[in-house]
Every structure is written in structure tokens, then in C-alpha cells.
Amino acid sequence: MSSLLEVKGVSGGYFASQPVIKDVSFRVNEREIVALIGLNGAGKSTTIKHILGLLEPREGVISIAGKTFQTNPDTYRFSYAYIPESPIYYEELSLWEHLELMAMSHGLERSILMERAEPLLKEFRMEAMKDRFPQQFSKGMRQKLMIMMALLVEPPLYIIDEPILGLDPLAIRSLMNWLNRCKEQGAGILMSTHILATAEKVCDRFLIMHKGEIKAEGTLDELRRSTGLHNHSLDDIYLQIVEDGDQS
Template identity: 45%
Template sequence: MYLTVDINEAGYAGNTNVLKDIRFSVGPGELVGLIGPNGAGKSSTIKSILGILKHVDGKVEVGDYAYIPERPIFYDRLTLWEHIDFLLSTLDVPEEEFKLEAKRLLEFFQLSQRIHHYPESFSKGMQQKVMLILAFLKKPDLYIIDEPFMGLDPNAVKKLLQLIADEKKRGAGILMSTHVLDTAEKICDRFVLISNGKLVLQGKLDEVQRDSGLREGSLFDCFDLLTERDSHAG
């Protein structure tokens, strides 16, 4: 497994626990969708995996990963190509192959003409593309992707899905947090549904349908029913 999450409780400063009994894993060549309502604990789960959430009772085992945040983060006054050069300096990879792949991805996302510009001046969609390029250049065992479709136009979404499919074939594992459930239903191998800070269910679509009682239901319908049921139970 590239990621194993076994959290009894987790939270922030003080005695406020926002997560309880969160247990799941991501293996090679597997795309796992992390889904749940706003405020359900998805971001806190990702923070616990990244080691940002310090108050964790439990264990998280994570391999070599690349993290793609919902809000792009860049170094001040570094151009797009300087970001790529900096990434290269942190990796033990052949420089020529790396730069060829960088140029391929820049062309793929139509950013070749912007390599000497500052990413902080880019549109949200262009910034998201830069984050994707930097992550896919790293070629990690595991991708942790937070709301990847935000700000991307349909053409860019299609290209992202193509890259995800290619990385799955390479054997990479992917944990993807998303609200875009119709797309998640089509591309994810399994789902982890979190509501009110706890794991409601996990499994393949047919298991989600079975547990929700909606044998022919869409992921959206199952999600809606299960989160409503959990809110009443809470």
C-alpha cells in the first residue's frame, strides 16, 4: 500500500477532535475518491496525511507522494520555468529526460509561451495547470489531489483525466478529494465517504449502492441519502 490511514481521533489545538475512526488505504494503480459534504472532514483527513494536523491519535503510513492543493501555492518571484528547475534540483533524475517531459507537459497544457512569466500572475485555471505539471513531473508513488477540477475548463479536465489514467497504468496510487461526483463515479475505483468527521462507508460503486439501498442509484444519489442518514443519526 502507498497510503494507509488508521486514525482513532484527530483534531487541532485543545480537545476539539474533528476526525474519529477514519481507516482506509490506497494501493498501486488505484484511484480512490475522498468524498463528503462541506465541513465533513475531508481537508482535515488530508492534513493528517500530510503531517499538518499535529493532534493525531493513530497512525498514517504514506510513501513518496506529490500533493496538489485546491489553492495553488507558488514561490514569490520565480518564473514558471524556474519552478520547474527548482523541482529538478530536488530530484535524482536524468536532467535531459526531465526537461523533455517538462516541455511535453507545458505544450500539453498550452503553457509553453508562459515559461518566463510568474505563475502568481496567471488565472486560477492556469495556476492549477502549473500545479498539475509540477506534480506529474515528480512521478511519485502516490498523488494526493484536492479538488482538482476547480478552475479547469472542460478541455483541461479531459487532459487531467488522461494523465491520471496514464499514471494509474504506471502503477501510481491516487487519493482524490472532489465534489464533482458525476466525474468521480466514472473514474474512481473505490470511494471513501466521510461525514461529520467520521467514515460513513468505503467501497466500490456497487458496494456504495448496496449500503445506501439504491441498487441502481448514481453516486450523487447514494451520497445524498447516506449523508442525510448520517446527519439524522448524529
């Protein structure tokens, strides 16, 4: 299994004098889904912003497929697709025009756009909304737009921040099925989420972040062994690690 995303010894934040994350190291391999979990304020969003290239680390290196944002920002950006927690869209563009814009920005030919977009519209039950504008959508529909735009370009790496908030059960199932398909085709997926029951079902490994540091990392079985919580759920393991972190 080849490493796709490498985060090595990264410290940083919004202000140089006040680091939010400290010496964070982890990887995301090809063909795996990794969950990044932690309390509000644990440093998950700051970590993601560093990976996206929106923040520059004070220390450490982040690379995707061996490339860093500092050495080749354009190539680096095309190596991932990002699904934000809060939908970001253009009010003057229809759903279909958003997909066209995404395809154009990634150099996809129109035939590829048509080949990929139609199954996505059908899967996420958005065919009837194709020519409508996002301000007419519910929050869940706007989130589906973000998801379809990311899935359309089929990058090596997906970075997903709380993807299922606002989605109905059918949309959640569609998203998870599609992500598993992407994984089988070789993609790596980093997913930040508070929904631990879903993470436990679909993710291969887990990163537990607390107070800006990775406190535990591994598969569910590895976390069970390291904590001594045999046969316990991810939720139980997570709570113990966070409580231990508060006492240290």
C-alpha cells in the same frame, strides 16, 4: 493489488481538546484512484493535512509504502506529491523556474526534467507561458502549474484536493487522462472532490466522509448494494448517506 497509503484509526485536528476526525481508517492501493467526498466541514482537508504530515494524529497511524512521517520525514515526503485546492507559488519565479525548482528538490537530473516537462507543457497548453510569472496567469493557469509540478516528479502517491476547480474542460480532460496514465504505471491517487459526476467516471473506489468519520467505503457497485440504491448515481448514494448521518 498492494496497499500504498494506510490510514489506521486516526483521530485528530487542530486542537487536542477538539478532534475533527475520529477513528478514520482507509487505504489507497497501487493502481487505483480513490475519491474522498463529503460536505464542507466533513473533515476531508483535516484528513489530508494529517496525511501530508502537517498535523500529528492524536491516535492512529498513517504510512506510505510502510513508512511513517514520524520515523522518516524526508523519505515520507518524497513518497507523495500534493496538488492543493488553492495554488501556491513564488511570484519571482517563472513557470519554467518552478519546474526546475521542483526537479532539483527531488533530485531529478536535467535530462529527466526536459524529458518530462515538455510533454506536460504541451498537454496542458502552457508552452507559451513557459517564461512568464504566475501573477500574470489566470486561476486555471496557476492550477495547471500546481498540477504540472506534481506530475513532474512521478511519486508513488498523489494527494489531490479539489483538482478541477477553475480548470477549463480541456484541462480537466488532460488531467484525468494523465492521472489514468499514472495509475496504469503503478501510482495510487487520493482525490478529494465535490464534483461527483467526474469522480464517478474516473475513480475506482469512494470514501464518504461525514462529521469527521468515514460513513461508507467501496466501489460504486458495493455502495449501491449496501444502500439498496441499485442503478442510482454516486450523487444519489452520497445524499442518502449524508442524510442518514444527520439523523443518527
